[in-house]
Amino acid sequence: xxxxxxxxxxxxxxxxxxxxxxxxxxxxxxxxxxxxxxxxxxxxxxxxxxxxxxxxxxxxxxxxxxxxxxxxxxxxxxxxxxxxxxxxxxxxxxxxxxxxxxxxxxxxxxxxxxxxxxxxxxxxxxxxxxxxxxxxxxxxxxxxxxxxxxxxxxxxxxxxxxxxxxxxxxxxxxxxxxxxxxxxxxxxxxxxxxxxxxxxxxxxxxxxxxxxxxxxxxxxxxxxxx
Amino acid sequence: xxxxxxxxxxxxxxxxxxxxxxxxxxxxxxxxxxxxxxxxxxxxxxxxxxxxxxxxxxxxxxxxxxxxxxxxxxxxxxxxxxxxxxxxxxxxxxxxxxxxxxxxxxxxxxxxxxxxxxxxxxxxxxxxxxxxxxxxxxxxxxxxxxxxxxxxxxxxxxxxxxxxxxxxxxxxxxxxxxxxxxxxxxxxxxxxxxxxxxxxxxxxxxxxxxxxxxxxxxxxxxxxxxxxxxxxxxxxxxxxxxxxxxxxxxxxxxxxxxxxxxxxxxxxxxxxxxxxxxxxxxxxxxxxxxxxxxxxxxxxxxxxxxxxxxxxxxxxxxxxxxxxxxxxxxxxxxxxxxxxxxxxxxxxxxxxxxxxxxxxxxxxxxxxxxxxxxxxxxxxxxxxxxxxxxxxxxxxxxxxxx
Numbered sequence: 320x321x322x323x324x325x326x327x328x329x330x331x332x333x334x335x336x337x338x339x340x341x342x343x344x345x346x347x348x349x350x351x352x353x354x355x356x357x358x359x360x361x362x363x364x365x366x367x368x369x370x371x372x373x374x375x376x377x378x379x380x381x382x383x384x385x386x387x388x389x390x391x392x393x394x395x396x397x398x399x400x401x402x403x404x405x406x407x408x409x410x411x412x413x414x415x416x417x418x419x420x421x422x423x424x425x426x427x428x429x430x431x432x433x434x435x436x437x438x439x440x441x442x443x444x445x446x447x448x449x450x451x452x453x454x455x456x457x458x459x460x461x462x463x464x465x466x467x468x469x470x471x472x473x474x475x476x477x478x479x480x481x482x483x484x485x486x487x488x489x490x491x492x493x494x495x496x497x498x499x500x501x502x503x504x505x506x507x508x509x510x511x512x513x514x515x516x517x518x519x520x521x522x523x524x525x526x527x528x529x530x531x532x533x534x535x536x537x538x539x540x541x542x543x544x545x
Numbered sequence: 546x547x548x549x550x551x552x553x554x555x556x557x558x559x560x561x562x563x564x565x566x567x568x569x570x571x572x573x574x575x576x577x578x579x580x581x582x583x584x585x586x587x588x589x590x591x592x593x594x595x596x597x598x599x600x601x602x603x604x605x606x607x608x609x610x611x612x613x614x615x616x617x618x619x620x621x622x623x624x625x626x627x628x629x630x631x632x633x634x635x636x637x638x639x640x641x642x643x644x645x646x647x648x649x650x651x652x653x654x655x656x657x658x659x660x661x662x663x664x665x666x667x668x669x670x671x672x673x674x675x676x677x678x679x680x681x682x683x684x685x686x687x688x689x690x691x692x693x694x695x696x697x698x699x700x701x702x703x704x705x706x707x708x709x710x711x712x713x714x715x716x717x718x719x720x721x722x723x724x725x726x727x728x729x730x731x732x733x734x735x736x737x738x739x740x741x742x743x744x745x746x747x748x749x750x751x752x753x754x755x756x757x758x759x760x761x762x763x764x765x766x767x768x769x770x771x772x773x774x775x776x777x778x779x780x781x782x783x784x785x786x787x788x789x790x791x792x793x794x795x796x797x798x799x800x801x802x803x804x805x806x807x808x809x810x811x812x813x814x815x816x817x818x819x820x821x822x823x824x825x826x827x828x829x830x831x832x833x834x835x836x837x838x839x840x841x842x843x844x845x846x847x848x849x850x851x852x853x854x855x856x857x858x859x860x861x862x863x864x865x866x867x868x869x870x871x872x873x874x875x876x877x878x879x880x881x882x883x884x885x886x887x888x889x890x891x892x893x894x895x896x897x898x899x900x901x902x903x904x905x906x907x908x909x910x911x912x913x914x915x916x917x918x919x920x921x922x923x924x925x926x927x928x929x930x931x932x933x934x935x936x937x938x939x940x941x942x943x944x945x946x947x
Contacts, residue, residue, distance in 0.1 A: 371859065373858070373940045373941050373944075374941050393863055397861050397862060397863035397866075400860070401860065402861070406859045412855075412856045412859075414853055414856070415561075416561035417557060421557075425857075426860045426861060428546065429860055429861055430861060434547075434550075
């Protein structure tokens with residue numbers, strides 16, 4: 320489903336070219352559970368952003384569901400993000416002035432889904448993620464675990480094919496972190512490809528495939544595709 | 546994204562920072578209110594002048610002696626001639642025109658009015674019975690000048706209400722005799738109090754038959770001939786006829802000037818409308834200032850909400866959607882600001898009308914439209930840059946808060 324071939328990404332810092340990714344080849348199938356590990360600055364977040372279409376490769380091709388997505392324009396890429404990709408961030412990134420339910424509704428609202436259908440889907444998500452009595456609370460009235468549950472509910476509201484998680488438990492204590500991981504892993508049953516960036520080895524080992532990166536290159540890959 | 550959702554999202558972000566929203570709306574509404582109040586004042590002044598003119602009489606055409614040339618020296622002066630007088634016969638001849646309803650000749654001078662030991666200098670108007678209708682005057686007590694032969698110099702007079710009060714106090718005036726210059730006149734009527742109209746105080750006037758005035762002032766020439774045209778449409782025809790008749794009677798010499806009240810009125814109307822527009826334009830500058838303020842605050846909002854913009858992009862919002870959200874916010878701000886400004890402006894004009902009842906201060910419709918239009922367009926125009934800046938943000942950097 321995800322095919323990266325010879326993907327590189329370099330940034331210009333001052334008058335120097337810094338390569339964040341060099342010649343990455345990566346295939347990820349639907350329902351895969353992949354963790355990307357490596358020291359900071361190894362390019363793992365850049366890789367995740369590229370897969371999430373938030374960034375464009377300097378060279379190489381990226382095919383999603385068989386189609387080359389690097390050539391798409393801003394509007395088309397936004398559409399792909401909206402329909403196929405969900406994000407879960409370390410810092411949750413909830414809109415502070417909107418309630419939990421409205422935060423979950425946001426991607427559907429941006430996609431122009433009719434209000435009645437949105438209401439139904441939000442109600443179901445709120446139920447599934449155990450947020451029923453917190454739905455009308457704003458993010459600052461929620462605990463860290465609850466916030467990340469809202470973020471996961473939001474990420475899955477458009478039924479994406481790929482879920483990208485950047486240090487999803489980084490701001491949580493161990494117990495709530497585990498809870499959040501269980502919620503994310505439950506999505507694998509729906510054939511969602513889960514790609515997680517972490518530098519916590521115990522967390523990374525939970526994934527079926529572990530990719531280790533150093534200096535913008537994949538140095539080892541353990542486990543195997545589903 | 547649906548339009549209602551765009552609006553709702555914009556409202557939620559406006560409510561998210563109430564102080565900022567309130568201040569921006571205040572700036573907008575002060576601008577709009579300023580335009581409304583100032584144009585209301587200008588419009589009030591214009592209507593005051595127009596009202597004053599129409600109180601002089603309607604469908605009025607005025608004949609005055611002498612040729613008023615707009616450039617150079619008139620032919621009369623070149624040949625050493627003085628313009629010929631307009632005589633009573635000239636005035637009567639004007640009635641030949643079918644477009645002319647009535648004619649009121651007018652001779653004006655000043656004389657000493659006395660009754661017993663009381664005397665004072667007054668403005669004396671010599672005219673005929675038609676003056677009452679032509680000048681829209683009304684009689685308070687007794688009768689106006691009797692209709693009849695224009696050349697008959699009856700010794701009767703009509704006093705302005707102020708004159709009557711000064712000479713007679715609360716006594717009966719009608720039927721009494723007063724002295725005007727060296728002649729005695731019997732008071733046959735008193736004008737109703739009218740106040741001032743175009744600087745001429747009818748309350749302090751004494752009106753006598755035009756032939757008596759000519760004797761009193763030892764003259765044959767009229768000061769003015771006031772003509773009332775049959776209708777508004779025949780004013781131009783009446784003016785034309787008056788000119789033709791006068792030309793014919795003065796052996797082909799153009800030595801009178803005929804003006805229409807409409808022409809004078811139109812000139813004043815134009816001047817005062819231009820003035821109102823100028824004042825409105827000056828006030829509109831404050832709207833532009835409010836627009837700059839909106840731009841400034843929107844730029845700050847973009848900077849403050851960088852993470853949110855990054856998130857919206859990650860959730861699948863293309864740049865144009867983010868632009869639309871910021872546009873909607875600016876449009877809402879200036880829209881609500883204009884409505885509040887309109888309310889303030891109308892309230893202000895009502896207060897002005899309360900304080901100066903003579904000034905019919907109400908904003909003209911075009912000023913209201915222009916004020917709202919300027920407010921909305923500056924609000925939206927000045928949000929173009931902040932909205933574009935938001936739409937162009939790099940999502941990765943934005944999410945990291947950079």
